[in-house]
Amino acid sequence: MAAAEAAAFACLALLLAANLSSSHFMVRRLETSRVEVTRDMADLARLADDPRIASVNILGDDWWQILWEARFLMTKRLYFETSTYAGRPASELRGEWDLVRRDTRGDASMLLVGEDVPHDVIPVNSSYFLRRHLPAMQAP
Numbered sequence: 001m002a003a004a005e006a007a008a009f010a011c012l013a014l015l016l017a018a019n020l021s022s023s024h025f026m027v028r029r030l031e032t033s034r035v036e037v038t039r040d041m042a043d044l045a046r047l048a049d050d051p052r053i054a055s056v057n058i059l060g061d062d063w064w065q066i067l068w069e070a071r072f073l074m075t076k077r078l079y080f081e082t083s084t085y086a087g088r089p090a091s092e093l094r095g096e097w098d099l100v101r102r103d104t105r106g107d108a109s110m111l112l113v114g115e116d117v118p119h120d121v122i123p124v125n126s127s128y129f130l131r132r133h134l135p136a137m138q139a140p
Contacts, residue, residue: 053076081093097122098132
């Protein structure tokens with residue numbers, strides 16, 4: 001019986017050591033990465049009451065941004081380009097609008113001001129705008 005107890009203790013000690021090592025790695029990783037909820041992210045919440053917006057495609061693959069974008073837009077029907085950290089699967093992008101981050105899309109650097117804003121774009125703030133979704137053309 002002593003051998004079985006010693007083996008069980010060794011397995012438990014090994015499991016504890018592995019968990020501590022993993023936790024230490026995760027803490028170090030979070031300390032060196034810059035994850036924060038920005039004011040521009042939180043500003044997405046004001047779209048909740050906008051009747052022009054019924055559904056939104058959340059683009060990109062940055063888990064932190066997607067997590068908070070989805071949180072602040074949770075009153076809308078959401079579709080995701082990639083599976084999310086919160087367990088929401090990637091889906092066909094069937095939303096009326098694409099949420100575009102100005103810092104991550106090549107075409108997102110366009111300046112949107114005053115009367116020059118096209119009707120298929122809704123400026124949100126300096127980091128985001130909504131662009132009417134144009135489904136990809138299907139081959140015949």
